[in-house]
Amino acid sequence: MTEIERLSYDVIVIGAGGAGLRAAIEAREQGKKTAIISKSLFGKAHTVMAEGGCAASMGNVNDKDNWMVHFGDTMRGGKFLNNWRMAELHAKEAPDRVWELETYGALFDRTPDGKISQRNFGGHTYPRLAHVGDRTGLELIRTLQQKIVSLQQEDLAETGDLDARIKVFAECTVTDLTKDGDRISGALAYWRESGRHLVFEAPAVILATGGIGKSFKVTSNSWEYTGDGHALALRAGASLINMEFIQFHPTGMVWPPSVKGILVTESVRGDGGVLTNSEGKRFMFDYIPDVFKGQYATTEEEADRWYTDADNNKRPPELLPRDEVARAINSEVKAGRGTPHGGVYLDVSSRLKPEVIIKKLPSMHHQFKELADVDITKEPMEVGPTCHYVMGGVEVDPDTGAASVAGLFAAGECSGGMHGSNRLGGNSLSDLLVFGRRSGAGAAAYIDSLGDQRPSISDDDVQIAARRSVAAFGDGGQEGSENPYTLHQELQQTMNDLVGIIRKQEEIQEALDRLEGLKARGEQVVVEGHRQFNPGWHLALDLRNMLLVSECVAKAAILRTESRGGHTRDDYPTMDAEWRHVLLVCTLADDGTVDVERKEQIPVREDLLDLFESDELGKYFTSAELSGRN
């Protein structure tokens, strides 16, 4: 039996993005000894890539904004499938969470009167996104990172040890959660650098591992997005909801091939950029769906006036929620009106002065120049949809982030419910802060409730998990010799082609059959080399999670026979009010396959429903649900 290092904490946070860091800050401030574990280096999590901004109804640019408007926009964006309590907490608390960042040292762009500036974004009624140029995520993560350093400096002054109460374990990957009876007892991880295992004993685990986009071929997501938190939760006995809803961002780069999928921020449209097809037509006017009729401009003149006079004009349809824009682009390309590289044009060069473009969109300017030889101040960009965000995730209690397993919490992109069937741009960064903090507090309260009844981890569990994670080195009795890179490519192609932006029954079924095959082959993966920083091995471990999570996506997608938000069925093209109040819940069966069950949503609280016109509610709710309202 090999000796495995054991560490003991109150709370371990898996993930060092916005959600994880905010959760850790809260847990530490509530006096809990906290570990932050991250697959990559500190400060490199996905959050760093967020560009456009962080939504919060501070009302700095338009004082008509408030939490009720933000709540309404969020529900509309998610087609009313959202967990309304999460959407409510989010809208109410986002401003405080953004202001708090200033006390940590953040420097957002300013309004002329010195407040935090806010920009327009798709689906948001008023300018609402706090931002720093187009590098808001970098500001957010760096600020949280620096806040953690500041807490560590306090601890140093008090205890002589920087790491006394909050410690970061970077390039350390969690492979398994452990349980003591029904309760979470900790996690098993390995150092990427050495391949050595270590065990974290902790009564509370917060999952903040982000998304699953690496299962798709064209994606804006990095290698880290392998759905680890989703899979860890499933294997620990927790449930996932809304897994059929995947957001395809309308504007990813399409050329050159090696950068296909890399994001082009929505701010380009928020700041005035327009979408045109190969015939030079601003096609979005043809794609305003019924539910949004009357809320968007119908002529180019009105749309253009909106940028300078938003109170008296309707917004341009380029700023419809992402699912609508992505589908529209898809249709234009399918109809033969695409660009040479299979996208559409996104143009700011004819709309804004070069200086303004460089000031407002510096990293887009840089990105296109360096990667595509395109100067966006002079010519249009070519863009097309790219897999961007998963609305689905761990089913949690809205107030505390608690999952259905005692001691397990989740926040950020790996949790589900908040965004319903489609997330609005900018609502993720604010989600991270609001629910990161809440899950940190939830974990602290849970620990307090335990008294001295803390769970422990058995040596056997550790040894079994440790053996499983090194099985791919060939001592696991494999017969074949599958290459993890090949399997990964096949998985990405399958999900992209068969469970992508437009879906149908036969194709999803085919995907499920292929996933079955890939799962079996996954057992036969053999990796070369040794355990020190070995990417082949890392991928082999991640593959197990990607396959499980892809199965959830496909199984939920085949059951939902309607089109809504990030789930579009060619064979069921309309939204069906009978599906609005139903969640599809994934759990793991004993035989290692995914079970999906229907679950009724809790009806929306009356006072929140009162925030909408009954005409609008009628578009989403069944008449039975609305009966008794006037």
Add this chain to the structure above:
Amino acid sequence: MGNQEHFRVWRGDDEGGDFADYDVEVNEGEVVLDIIHRIQATQAPDLAVRWNCKAGKCGSCSAEINGRPRLLCMTRMSTLPPGEPIVVTPMRTFPVIRDLVTDVSFNYDKAREVRAFVPPEGVEPGDYRMQQVDVERSQEFRKCIECFLCQDTCHVLRDHEENKPAFAGPRFLMRVAELDMHPLDAAEEQGVNRKEAAQDEHGLGFCNITKCCTEVCPEHIKITDNALIPLKERVVDLKFDPMIRRKKRASRS
């Protein structure tokens, strides 16, 4: 369908290593990181490299290409001389872990030595007011993606292990400058003088403004001109002119 290029990639660990040669396909528009990934997928599955965003935003993929410190994901193949072997090595200033991956913990240690932002007393969250012109100077430095290429390049650190304890390097001297220029940082009220700290604790004196750090910064931050030189000028003020020091104190209150 692309053409073949010859790659020489350093492979090894802290005990030593050597170059490995790979002939690889290169297609239009690709960057060096694409080629490293192709080598991984087809010839050397255990080739170690760090990366995350593949869009120049996270600063993970730093290495040296033909001896020049660069981001692998932002170096287009078309910018390298065709037909010549492409040599990829890990950053030289930091200890190798494996292949192209180095131990950059030095930087995280230095980050923790810089005294954090001190919030102004009596200003409630939501009441922070700052003008755009006043935040812009620090904002330039906050564009830093912590790729540590400037640290890798700076001759004070490169091949000078002995200077590491005393010198924070351009990245973290810039962090001191950033906080010093933050319109609401209240360190001084707490008796912390950031300029003095730059000199006395973080080794500003080692820097002889060669600007090599600025040249390699992928974010095009003017590290030397906008952060280091102003910091040096203020240190000079402080050290040699007690009057200026008093005047500044007075004007702040």
